[in-house]
Amino acid sequence: MFSSITHALGLSGPSAASSSSSATPSIVAEPDTTSVAFPAANSQQRARQPAAATPSFAVSPPDAPIADDEDADNGDDDEPTLPDIQVSGAGALAPPTTTKKVVKAPKGRVRVEKGFSQLDWARLNRSGEVDLRVRFARSCTRRRVKQLSPGRSLPVSVLLTDDALTLCSHPQGGVTELRRITPAEMAQHNTRDDCWQAYGGKVYNVGPFLKFHPGGVGEMMRGAGKDATQLFMLAHAWVNYDTLLENCLVGFLVRD
Numbered sequence: 001m002f003s004s005i006t007h008a009l010g011l012s013g014p015s016a017a018s019s020s021s022s023a024t025p026s027i028v029a030e031p032d033t034t035s036v037a038f039p040a041a042n043s044q045q046r047a048r049q050p051a052a053a054t055p056s057f058a059v060s061p062p063d064a065p066i067a068d069d070e071d072a073d074n075g076d077d078d079e080p081t082l083p084d085i086q087v088s089g090a091g092a093l094a095p096p097t098t099t100k101k102v103v104k105a106p107k108g109r110v111r112v113e114k115g116f117s118q119l120d121w122a123r124l125n126r127s128g129e130v131d132l133r134v135r136f137a138r139s140c141t142r143r144r145v146k147q148l149s150p151g152r153s154l155p156v157s158v159l160l161t162d163d164a165l166t167l168c169s170h171p172q173g174g175v176t177e178l179r180r181i182t183p184a185e186m187a188q189h190n191t192r193d194d195c196w197q198a199y200g201g202k203v204y205n206v207g208p209f210l211k212f213h214p215g216g217v218g219e220m221m222r223g224a225g226k227d228a229t230q231l232f233m234l235a236h237a238w239v240n241y242d243t244l245l246e247n248c249l250v251g252f253l254v255r256d
């Protein structure tokens, strides 16, 4: 009787078999060989697990478009076609990657000299002590500027007053009013000491700004004596040149 019960319950083994002879039957369950570990032993996931440290997931669309119910029910295969999911790397179950990233300065940015930050430029712009429309005498040394303008509170970089410029080797640019400027005339102002550039149809004397440019003097000089609007837009369309260079405006670009 017990034997038939154990059989019906799917219990087996020697104790079950001999249970008819013993007083208290012992019931021993078979080891569960049907339970499936995840991922399955013969799955692609498991095969690829030791390959790489970083997990990567790629989901490709099913080979064939999912057919209508009527078509699918042709008896060939009842299971729906699943997308092919490939998991590689031992880190499939690894903890998520850290969010603590080292953020570097964007490529192209340079370390500007002390006293040539954007804040210094804003101060220089507001100060009114320097006429930014005139040439910027780069050859005028800081020491010379100090001699010429003693006791000023502004940083050395903003001490280039009109006086200083007059006394330095370069004469003033002589911009007294906004003028029409042709590309040919603009092209003559293409050196570091005397640099004009056009942005959006306006011509600026960018010489004083060169050393303040976060992208470096070299980048700025690519547009020396030219209409540099396109270069500018490629580098940083979000920068407001109109405000930054408002006191450097010398005129408006016209055709030759």
Ligand code: HEM
Pocket: 106, 107, 108, 109, 110, 206, 213, 214, 215, 216, 219, 220, 221, 222, 223, 224, 228, 231, 232, 235, 236, 239, 240, 241, 242, 244, 245
């Ligand atoms: C020939 C024209 C110019 C070129 C080729 C140029 C190029 C560059 C480059 C390569 C950078 C570094 C980009 C970066 O941080 O990823 C930069 C930064 C910058 N430039 Fe220019 N530039 C030009 C003109 C100007 C002008 C006329 C101004 C202002 C009036 C200006 C203001 C700035 C500012 C504020 C930054 C920092 C931008 C930021 O941090 O987002 N640039 N430039």
